Amino acid sequence: MSTLPTTSTSASPQPVAGRADLRPQNISDAVIRLAGDSQDGIQSLGGFLARLAGRSAQDVMTYMTIPSTISGGPSIFQVRIGSGEVLSAGDEADFLVAFHQHSYDNHLNSLKAGGVLLYDSDNVEPNPDDKRFVNVGIAISSLTIEALGGTAKDKGKNIFVLGLLASIFNFDADKLKALIRERFGKKDASLAETALIAFHAGYNYPVADMLATRYHFEPVTNHSGRDQVTMDGNQAIAYGLIAAYPITPWTSVMEILRTELPKYGGLFVQTEDELAAVSMAIGFSYSGNLAVTGSSGPGISLKAEAIGWASMAEIPLIIVNVQRGGPSTGLPTQVEQSDLNQSIFGGHGDSPRVVLAAASVEDCFYIMVEAARIAKKYSTPVFVLSDSALSTRIEAFDEPDLKALALDLKPDLSPRPDGYKPYPLDKITQHAPPGSPMLGGKYPVLTGLEHDEMGHPTGSAKLHVQMTEKRRQKLQKLAEELPLPEVHGDAEGDTLLVGWGSTYGPIREAVNRMRERGDKVSAIHLRHVHPLPNGLDKVFAGFKRVVVVELNDEGIYGFGQLATILRARYCEPKIRSFTKTNGMTFLVKEIIDGISK
Amino acid sequence: MSTTITPTESGTLTRAALTSDRPTWCPGCGDFSVLASFYKILEKRQLKHENIVTLAGIGCSSRFPYFVNTHGAHFIHGRAVPLATGVSLARPDLDVFVFGGDGDGFSIGGNHLEHGARKNIDLTYVIMDNSVYGMTKKQTSPTSPVGFKTKTDPLGAVDRPVNPVKKLLAAGATFIARTHASQVKHMIEMIERAMDHEGFAVVQVLSDCSNFFADAFDSANPRKGGEYKIIEEKQWDNTPEDALRHDVTDEAAAYKLADAPFPGPFGVYFQVNRPTKNALEEAAIDTIRGKLAGCSDIEILQKTLDRMK
Numbered sequence A: 001m002s003t004l005p006t007t008s009t010s011a012s013p014q015p016v017a018g019r020a021d022l023r024p025q026n027i028s029d030a031v032i033r034l035a036g037d038s039q040d041g042i043q044s045l046g047g048f049l050a051r052l053a054g055r056s057a058q059d060v061m062t063y064m065t066i067p068s069t070i071s072g073g074p075s076i077f078q079v080r081i082g083s084g085e086v087l088s089a090g091d092e093a094d095f096l097v098a099f100h101q102h103s104y105d106n107h108l109n110s111l112k113a114g115g116v117l118l119y120d121s122d123n124v125e126p127n128p129d130d131k132r133f134v135n136v137g138i139a140i141s142s143l144t145i146e147a148l149g150g151t152a153k154d155k156g157k158n159i160f161v162l163g164l165l166a167s168i169f170n171f172d173a174d175k176l177k178a179l180i181r182e183r184f185g186k187k188d189a190s191l192a193e194t195a196l197i198a199f200h201a202g203y204n205y206p207v208a209d210m211l212a213t214r215y216h217f218e219p220v221t222n223h224s225g226r227d228q229v230t231m232d233g234n235q236a237i238a239y240g241l242i243a244a245y246p247i248t249p250w251t252s253v254m255e256i257l258r259t260e261l262p263k264y265g266g267l268f269v270q271t272e273d274e275l276a277a278v279s280m281a282i283g284f285s286y287s288g289n290l291a292v293t294g295s296s297g298p299g300i301s302l303k304a305e306a307i308g309w310a311s312m313a314e315i316p317l318i319i320v321n322v323q324r325g326g327p328s329t330g331l332p333t334q335v336e337q338s339d340l341n342q343s344i345f346g347g348h349g350d351s352p353r354v355v356l357a358a359a360s361v362e363d364c365f366y367i368m369v370e371a372a373r374i375a376k377k378y379s380t381p382v383f384v385l386s387d388s389a390l391s392t393r394i395e396a397f398d399e400p401d402l403k404a405l406a407l408d409l410k411p412d413l414s415p416r417p418d419g420y421k422p423y424p425l426d427k428i429t430q431h432a433p434p435g436s437p438m439l440g441g442k443y444p445v446l447t448g449l450e451h452d453e454m455g456h457p458t459g460s461a462k463l464h465v466q467m468t469e470k471r472r473q474k475l476q477k478l479a480e481e482l483p484l485p486e487v488h489g490d491a492e493g494d495t496l497l498v499g500w501g502s503t504y505g506p507i508r509e510a511v512n513r514m515r516e517r518g519d520k521v522s523a524i525h526l527r528h529v530h531p532l533p534n535g536l537d538k539v540f541a542g543f544k545r546v547v548v549v550e551l552n553d554e555g556i557y558g559f560g561q562l563a564t565i566l567r568a569r570y571c572e573p574k575i576r577s578f579t580k581t582n583g584m585t586f587l588v589k590e591i592i593d594g595i596s597k
Numbered sequence B: 001m002s003t004t005i006t007p008t009e010s011g012t013l014t015r016a017a018l019t020s021d022r023p024t025w026c027p028g029c030g031d032f033s034v035l036a037s038f039y040k041i042l043e044k045r046q047l048k049h050e051n052i053v054t055l056a057g058i059g060c061s062s063r064f065p066y067f068v069n070t071h072g073a074h075f076i077h078g079r080a081v082p083l084a085t086g087v088s089l090a091r092p093d094l095d096v097f098v099f100g101g102d103g104d105g106f107s108i109g110g111n112h113l114e115h116g117a118r119k120n121i122d123l124t125y126v127i128m129d130n131s132v133y134g135m136t137k138k139q140t141s142p143t144s145p146v147g148f149k150t151k152t153d154p155l156g157a158v159d160r161p162v163n164p165v166k167k168l169l170a171a172g173a174t175f176i177a178r179t180h181a182s183q184v185k186h187m188i189e190m191i192e193r194a195m196d197h198e199g200f201a202v203v204q205v206l207s208d209c210s211n212f213f214a215d216a217f218d219s220a221n222p223r224k225g226g227e228y229k230i231i232e233e234k235q236w237d238n239t240p241e242d243a244l245r246h247d248v249t250d251e252a253a254a255y256k257l258a259d260a261p262f263p264g265p266f267g268v269y270f271q272v273n274r275p276t277k278n279a280l281e282e283a284a285i286d287t288i289r290g291k292l293a294g295c296s297d298i299e300i301l302q303k304t305l306d307r308m309k
Helices: A043-054 A100-111 A140-148 A155-166 A173-184 A189-201 A233-244 A251-262 A274-286 A299-314 A342-346 A361-378 A388-392 A462-483 A501-516 A536-540 A561-570 A588-596 B031-045 B061-067 B078-091 B102-108 B110-119 B164-173 B184-194 B251-258 B277-291 B297-306
Strands: A029-037 A057-064 A075-083 A093-098 A111-118 A134-138 A228-232 A292-295 A317-323 A352-358 A380-389 A394-398 A446-448 A493-500 A522-527 A527-528 A545-549 A575-579 B052-056 B071-074 B096-099 B123-129 B173-181 B200-206 B267-271
Touching: A029 A100, A043 A057, A043 A155, A043 A173, A043 A228, A057 A388, A057 A575, A075 A100, A093 A100, A100 B184, A111 A155, A111 A536, A134 B096, A140 A155, A140 A189, A155 A173, A155 A189, A155 B164, A173 A189, A173 A388, A173 B297, A189 A342, A189 B102, A228 A233, A228 B277, A233 A251, A233 A317, A233 A361, A233 A380, A233 B297, A251 B277, A251 B297, A274 A299, A274 A317, A274 B078, A292 A299, A299 A342, A299 A361, A299 A380, A299 A446, A317 A361, A317 A388, A342 A380, A342 A527, A342 A561, A342 B078, A352 B123, A361 A394, A361 A462, A380 A388, A380 A501, A388 A501, A388 A588, A388 B123, A446 B061, A462 B267, A493 A501, A493 A561, A493 A588, A501 A522, A501 A545, A501 B277, A536 A561, A536 B123, A545 A588, A561 A575, A575 A588, B031 B061, B031 B123, B031 B184, B052 B061, B078 B096, B078 B123, B096 B102, B102 B110, B102 B123, B102 B164, B110 B164, B110 B173, B110 B200, B123 B184, B164 B200, B164 B267, B173 B184, B173 B297, B184 B200, B251 B267, B251 B277
Parallel strands: A029 A093, A093 A111, A111 A134, A292 A317, A317 A380, A352 A380, A446 B071, A493 A522, A493 A545, A545 A575, B052 B071, B052 B096, B096 B123, B123 B200, B173 B200
Antiparallel strands: A029 A075, A057 A075, A057 A394, A228 A394, A352 A527, B173 B267
């Protein structure tokens, strides 16, 4: 948010370096942190703001913490709305809404000096000596109860605050009201009416008495001509999958698919365990469809053996890993990118598989379509890596052109000619699913044993050498068709940052800031992590050093997981590593400080 | 499993057409007669060749798919049932057969056996039980009797063996039969009835391991001085004899039969009709798609995305 307000309660707001140089009331970027308990409905409040931004063609990104309890417990939801490109959820908040004393105590330090503290004066007593912020105390709880007739106790506070924020930020109240009706009016129109009463109470509250400044987002014109859709990373994965048209057995991706897949004639099965899930998925794929199975952390470990079979038997299969902190049960609700090695190497024997990593919520959608295409074309298991940050964060992006994306993945049951081989040494395997007549009379067996071209077991050393090569070479062939990632910034300079997965936004923003101050820094982002696209060495050649930024441990040799692989691949000593493992996404300034060392 | 018998040109599905690799089993293994019976059944029933799928996990008997010239897969240890579940649910047009042993079915795959049964997946599962781990050369299996000396129990097995029929009854299997590899006619009848059953149909075939537990089932083999006791099923003919016969739909009676001392009786212990998961899922999909009649998949997805604007 640009320089901040003058108000009656603010003693002496510190001047803040704004992200944009704008006239006082016109802003292009704001970070709003909502802090409360999970039952306060702050996720849904944040969700409304994100949807509104999406509808207004503004960029938006959110960040949330999930309490580890089932219901209740402190939680936050941070929304960053920008009239330009929003790349991270923001290091510091411009605006903090504190519902409870603990919200105030724990999150005040995330508020920028001079920022606005909006607190529920029924529950929060701010430190009177703390003059760093603009304090706005409003009796949110009692005003909500008053508005709703005293029946709603605690419920509706979020919508009251939505109204307050709408008035402070000059949000489009009509759009918000429409969103409220859509959200609450589906089952019971009276629910929507109650919510609208809470909204109006907040919207009409004389907040000007306490906060002299109102803000207004720079209007943006829709650059692409396409509407924006707003969703989180797991939704994007689920709908991306549907766009790719597979059949699926598989926490929110699974639930969406349970409801959505039958609409397309697809099938969802909840299984007894991960072993059954991956085996069933392989059964779906074997029968000529394309299946996906997904999990996080321990679940992926359980699937490992069957994925090895899919590699050996050459079965198309998509495995989604929404990474969390590990090892073992680890940090179930926090983020880490520490499953890269597992994805690439997590099987006994040489078991080639493809590993892709989604860079953003929007990319979660497209990468699923790509995974489906690669799985079919190369008849191989394909890992798609997301993480817990990406899975819960909400972004708005241009709606996809579905017609251009859909793949035809129906089983090919056409008769196979005499001489058909499931495992030809000179071609990429394309299986004949059951139901395909074999005109030569010989039917294929798919197997995890080393096999000959017909799928029959062999102990021949020569065949094992040839088949190992065949399975490896298809990945090498895939590498040839992968595009080299674009360099963000100049093609030559001092430092090239290399990222993969959800660090895309923060790395890009770090580069932008460093370039503004004159540093010769650029970045590339890898979506295809295994195989790597060819030609990265040429990109690296333009820089004095290459720093791989990733959320995992530096390991016993001092390099993170991707850094280790890149060093092994290119034998290039200038490849360095910057990692962290505190369970949170990178702050932009952490990256800037970390690589400036 | 109920089979959709699509008669092709009569006689195309011959033993010659079905023969594939030479079995790797030891001479005298009971599994040979299971394989021969399966050829006979396929020849008799003339299923559509390309629609037959034979699936297996790991073990001596699980090599079965290599010996039958049909579509098939030799999967990982213990997971043949979930693999077959995937195939069965995805492709109602296929005739899905699973073959495996007591280790695959009752130990490593024991959990999947229960869930396949409770979901009532439409498939036929033939478990060739030899009560020993033959492939690892005489280790104790989940059905090895107490006292049986093996390489893993040199003083004799101490763990109580699994009772497969009771396990399957408790899990909710809708067809449970027992037979013996030396009683070919009975075995064929049992496997055919399993094929004709709509749902999760399991046939436990006692199939001797000639090398490591050759005398395991002699007590049920008349040629070796045993008695092959067949379960007499109720005819519902109101005769006094019929009152003594077994009602295959009576679960408590099936438990009682399964409690008989080894080798116990052979035949159908239990058979009931319960909707399969295949049918239930298909009905659910039909209902949901019925509401969307006339919309293409892309239109449905577009509408969903429109709600996220």
